[in-house]
Amino acid sequence: xxxxxxxxxxxxxxxxxNLLARAPAxxxxxxxxxxxxxxxxxxxxxxFLPSEVPPSDLILSFAEVKGVAELLPDLARRSGAKAVLAPxxxxxxxxxxxxxxxxxxxxxxxxxxxTPKPLCSLTERDYWISRRQRLPYRSPExxxxxxxxxxxxxxxxxxxxxxxxxxxAVNRDAVCGCAHFVAQGLVGVAVEEAQEKAGLLHxxxxxxxxxxxxxxxxxxxxxxxxxxxxxxxxxxxxPFCRIQYLIPGERSEN
Numbered sequence: 001x002x003x004x005x006x007x008x009x010x011x012x013x014x015x016x017x018n019l020l021a022r023a024p025a026x027x028x029x030x031x032x033x034x035x036x037x038x039x040x041x042x043x044x045x046x047x048f049l050p051s052e053v054p055p056s057d058l059i060l061s062f063a064e065v066k067g068v069a070e071l072l073p074d075l076a077r078r079s080g081a082k083a084v085l086a087p088x089x090x091x092x093x094x095x096x097x098x099x100x101x102x103x104x105x106x107x108x109x110x111x112x113x114x115t116p117k118p119l120c121s122l123t124e125r126d127y128w129i130s131r132r133q134r135l136p137y138r139s140p141e142x143x144x145x146x147x148x149x150x151x152x153x154x155x156x157x158x159x160x161x162x163x164x165x166x167x168x169a170v171n172r173d174a175v176c177g178c179a180h181f182v183a184q185g186l187v188g189v190a191v192e193e194a195q196e197k198a199g200l201l202h203x204x205x206x207x208x209x210x211x212x213x214x215x216x217x218x219x220x221x222x223x224x225x226x227x228x229x230x231x232x233x234x235x236x237x238x239p240f241c242r243i244q245y246l247i248p249g250e251r252s253e254n
Contacts, residue, residue: 001144004056004079005031006072011089011208012062018177019060024148030054038067045074053078058141061086064093069102076111083112083141087119087175088129089221090210096129112139118209118221120174120228122150128224130216148172152179152229156186156194156236163191163240174229178205182229191237198233202226 003023005016019029032050042048048071056079061072072084084106088094094102099115106113114137116127124146126134137143153171158164168183185201186194202225209221217224 001026001141002028002055002057003030003060003145004054004058004075004081005029005060005062006034006068006075007031007062008034008036008068009064011064014177014208015060015062015175018173018175019149022148022173022177022180030056034063034065034068034071036065038065038070042067042070045071049074049078055079056081058082058145059084060145061094064090066092066094066098069094069098072102073105073109073111076106076109081111081141083114083139085122085142085145086113086115087122088115088117089119089208089225091212091214092210096216099129112137112142114139114142116150117214117216118225118228119176120151120178120225122146124150131218146172149175152182152232154179154183154232154236158191158237158240160240165189165191165194165237174225176205176208178202178207178229181205182233186233191240192242194237195230195234199226199230202229 007013007016016031023029035048059075059081076084086094088099103113114127116122117129121128124143126136129135150172152174155169155171156165157167159166165186168186170179170183173179182198182201189197207222207225209225211220211222214221
């Protein structure tokens with residue numbers, strides 16, 4: 001699969017670096033650094049497009065300015081892309097209204113589009129756009145990408161006697177690489193402490209999703225991202241945890 005990564009700054013650079021390091025060998029990853037300043041109205045997208053666009057199957061937009069979204073239909077046409085992935089990790093970069101327009105523009109071109117909010121909510125079938133709504137998609141290109149990058153997925157090896165984490169395999173990484181960072185930090189941790197430790201490691205990476213409260217989640221997207229990762233860790237360690245129950249109205253014999 002041929003990928004074209006569009007970026008403008010540190011957020012996109014981190015994603016690109018992780019893709020180049022961990023993408024499957026059969027993927028071809030190209031990139032283009034777009035300009036960071038656009039006029040209020042883009043009269044002619046050609047003024048801001050690269051002179052050459054490599055043939056691509058999937059475009060990944062990690063831009064930190066909303067003007068890039070208006071270039072994506074032209075980039076899709078010129079590259080022959082069948083799908084576009086444009087995450088919302090910050091509403092200043094891709095507001096929800098513009099994301100909806102982008103999906104419609106690309107649908108008119110016969111190009112699939114996913115706008116996961118946040119990016120690490122992406123699975124092989126759907127993605128979040130709010131706390132109560134997941135959008136399904138039909139795109140073999142996006143699904144192929146989501147096999148390897150999106151909502152973090154782990155397989156834990158735990159010592160049943162000591163209940164310490166012996167190893168953590170990453171089945172699907174976050175696009176930024178956070179899942180591998182967290183996995184390394186959880187080796188040797190007690191299962192009861194793994195979920196909290198994962199949350200701390202997520203913040204230390206650090207996550208680059210927005211720290212402003214998002215009205216679709218009534219929380220910051222960074223916290224939403226952290227909770228996604230912590231939920232995945234809990235699913236792995238829960239069978240090994242000793243859960244204590246308190247029965248109201250009964251006294252302890254001690």
